[in-house]
Amino acid sequence: MSNFLERPSVQPWARVKKSQQLELILASVLPTVIALFVVNVFGVHGAFGMITVFLPLQILAAGFVGVRRFGKKGFGDSLLLVSTISFAALVAVLLLSVLYSVIIKGFPALSAHFITQNNVYVSTTTSLEYGGVGHAILGTLLVVVLATLAAVPLGLAMAVFLTQSQSRLTGPVRSFTQALAGLPSIVSGLFILSILPFLGMERSGLAGAMALFPLMLPTVARVAEEALRLVPADLRMAALALGAPNYRAFFQVILPAAKSGVVTAVLLGLARIVGETAPLILTLNANVSTNLNPFEGGIAALPTYVYGFISSGYDTSLSRAWGAALVLVILVGILFGLARVFSRSKSLKTKSSSKKKGNK
């Protein structure tokens, strides 16, 4: 063993020579330096400067190194590399800047009472020491849960129909689902609003859930369909060959294999509706107090709360709106986290239980 360690050092094959490394570093640093110089001296700023100065320089530099190292092929590769990295960075910047502005503007309004209290006795100019979004959090949860209770079972049933059945109706049902996915949310709200009198209902939490339902359904159905489609046909065949009726093959083999994808489908459906504003403005009767009865009375939701306070324009009401927006973002984060934990905990459970049984 020691012999092996003391052996005269054989250098591992170097993929990139020293001189090439220098070229790489220069190609990564020089465009940035030049771009900074140009931006400062000539006063081209921001995104405009990025696109007109830095990006062409970077492409040129990467192209130059690419051609030197790999010949003509190298140019295309370097072009692809620079553009993919740039656009991926652009996406990250977009997401981070949205989060940044929500956090910066919403954080001052956050406090324990902002999350727990409701908005009774609060006007647009009331100081932030009073009132909060507690009623809107509960309202959003209530409306979203109601819509989910209807949309998830039906969406999953549609996905099962689309993947497991050999019916001729799968084509029409799939196009119908896709068409429904393109339904503008305000149209959904208007539709529910217009049929409320026929149902003998007033604007209420239930009406809001009904307006969100057609928005959530196609998302759940389509994503769950993709998840179920990814389960190899082999597994279904194996289950049927063991004498399983179709429904047992589905519930014991196919659904467990697609579980994480199905959870993702529910999550994306939730994400689709939790921030919906337009249908809720039409179908909920905005309220400042806490109301947990979905059948009658006004009810508030976070998006309608944000909309209401951002429209009035006072500093305090703007702060309240941003604070509510931050609470909404956090709520979505918690929902996603919970669903992830839930979808993972089961496989962890089987692992730990297997250890227990193994020891005994």
Add this chain to the structure above:
Amino acid sequence: MSQTTTAATMHTEDVSVWFGQRQVLDKVNLTFPSHQVTALIGPSGCGKSTFIRTLNRMHELIPGAGLAGSVFLDGGDIYGEDVDAVDVRINIGMVFQKPNPFPTMSIKENILSGLRLSGRKINGADEIVETSLRRASMWNEVKDRLNDQALSLSGGQQQRLCIARSLAMNPKVLLMDEPCSALDPGSTRRIEETIKELSSQMTIVIVTHNMQQAQRVSHQTAFFLADDNTPGGVVEFGPTEMVFKNPQDPRTNDYVNGHFG
């Protein structure tokens, strides 16, 4: 240790198969006596995999599949009017070309999956698991890790797990569709040994592309062939030694000696 199984005799009468308008098999008449291993050989596309799927009614799961003729299990037509395909598949197990253990289940759960999937009560789970794994000659390899995920096994072990999974159902007949074609020689040898041991307990039908394998494991052999644009059929059927050493049909002779296909 070994369970006594009621091996069954199977035979087919004029089995013809269609996919849509295209006929792929024409009037296959074969007999699979109990306690015997029957090898189905022939070039790709001759319909032998299709044929083996008609023996446990897996064929009808393919959209557009059509069938004529009868398949008898101990004298009863498995395509009879009041026969449920699910009951047929409980009695006639199947092992596929690619190992397909259930990925969300442990080794133990995979063994018991057939009983659960067919809705039967499980009495003495541990004993069933041990017996089935012993019959597939892999008990010693996995007895300490029965609760590990099935996918943690090697390819050869996965295939033997699939065999054990079928055996847990105590089938009368075991169908194997090229069970070793995705495996290395060592795993192949172990599966062949398993087949030989099992033949004393049940009827086995195996599709194989490997001539040596057919000679090693089978008692009788059926040679399938499909001439250009005609449906496939059985060219020669008889004791394995006869088919390989003294074939009656020149086409069989050419095929088993590697002259075509």
